[in-house]
Amino acid sequence: MPPTAGLGTDEATATVPAGVELDVVAPQDAALADAVVVEVPAPAAGRLARLRDRLSRSGSPLGTRLLAVLSRDHLSEDDWDELEETLLLADVGAGPSGELIEALRTRVRVEGLKDPAHVRALLRAQLLELVDPTLDRELRTAPTVAPDGTRTPAVVLVVGVNGTGKTTTIGKLARLLVAEDRSVVLGAADTFRAAAADQLETWGSRVGVPTVRSEREGADPASVAFEAVRTGKQADVDVVVVDTAGRLQNKSGLMDELGKITRVITKEAPLTEVLLVLDATTGQNGLQQARVFGEVAGVTGIVLTKLDGTAKGGIVVAVQRELGVPVKLVGLGEGPDDLAPFDAEAFVDGLLQ
Structure with missing residues (x-):
């Protein structure tokens, strides 16, 4: 790929600002080829089973406490209050917690609490x-396909504040896509954090995925995003995944930055996903x-990291209600293949194991 410096700055023509050097850092480059052995990611099929297993082994406080209260011989008002408090402490949210308590009250009144298996089935439903x-x-x-x-490749824009594991999640997403036999290009458009591009490049190189980046800290993120999509089109890949900066100090600034990235990307290809990465342990924050x-x-899906072993499992319900979009992926641990498609039944069963 030739250098892109020296082109104009007009977004309408989707060009890259002068003075910004953008390189496609591909695994076959000599320096990387000597240092990196391309890994084979774990297949996607086994990840849902690991989700259920990890949640069950973590001994979720949410499921354990709810079952303990519902298994009592007689449920007093104090017991119902305890159930609601347990849900609120797990970040389910006031509205959904109230709905669940009311539904449970109705079913207990009609069906009674016959035995532990019945209690579990009722709570699961x-x-x-x-x-x-x-x-x-x-x-x-x-x-x-026209x-x-x-x-034209699918384009996935990934957003979220720094510290949620956003860049790591993109690396794991690349592995998941490679495991599904998709070809991928990564775009390191978080240009304000010195280590972000290096981190993304390392993740990509481990599974043979090229990374488009700028060598200059603070470069225009929209330029990097544009170049990533253009590179993906030229290489005829399936998916381009673009990292972004996670700065929330100024809402209007964030809106301007993401708006510009979106406008520039869509000159080359439509956005198919905007994924928001959230740390499941942060609750109301x-x-x-x-x-x-x-x-x-314009978020289309949520990725929850650090979901295993947390009392904050209720964030799944709360954030879906807040945004009106589904949780699509969950992070289950520190391993490179610990990212899985979210499955509602596997999640609930894991809570109640």
Whole structure:
């Protein structure tokens, strides 16, 4: 790929600002070829089973406490208050917590609490309804094909504040896509954090995925995003995944930055996904972040990191209600293949193991 410096700055013509050097850093480059052995990611099929297993082994406080209260011989008003408090402490949210308590009250009044298996089945049904298995959780990563056979890659924009594991999540997403036999290009458009591009490049090189980046810290993020999409089109890949800066100090600034990135990208290809990465352990802070990004970024799906072993499992319900979009992926741990498609039934079953 020739250098892109020296081109104009007009967004309407989707060009790259003068003075910005952008390189496609591909695994076959000599320096990387000597240092990196391309890994084979774990297949996607086994990841849902690991989700259920990890949640069950973590001994989720949410499921354990709810079952303990519902298993009592007689449920007093204090018991119902304890149930609601447990839900609120797990970040389910006031509205959904009230709905669940009311539904449980009704079913207990009609059916009674017959035995532990019945209690578990009753609670499972109501939790599953809250998590909502009917939501469309498909990750749209298939390229579009024009009538003349021309392919345009799917473009996934990933947003979220720094510290949520956003860049690491993109690296894991690349591995998941490679495991599904998709070809990928990464775009390191978080140009304000010195280590972000290096980190993304390292993740990509481990699975043979090229990274488009600028060598200059603070370069125009929209330029990098544009170049990543253009590179993906020229290479005829399936998916381009673009990292972004996670700065929330100025809402209008964030809106301007993400708006520019979106405008520039869509000159080359439509955005198929805007994924918001949230740390599941941050509770109400995570919801506040979700509100801001929901307003400025047109979020289509949520990625929850650090979901295993947390009392904050209720954030799944709360954030879906807040944004009106589904949780599509969940991070289950520190391993490189610990990112899985979210499955409502596996999640609820894991809570109740």
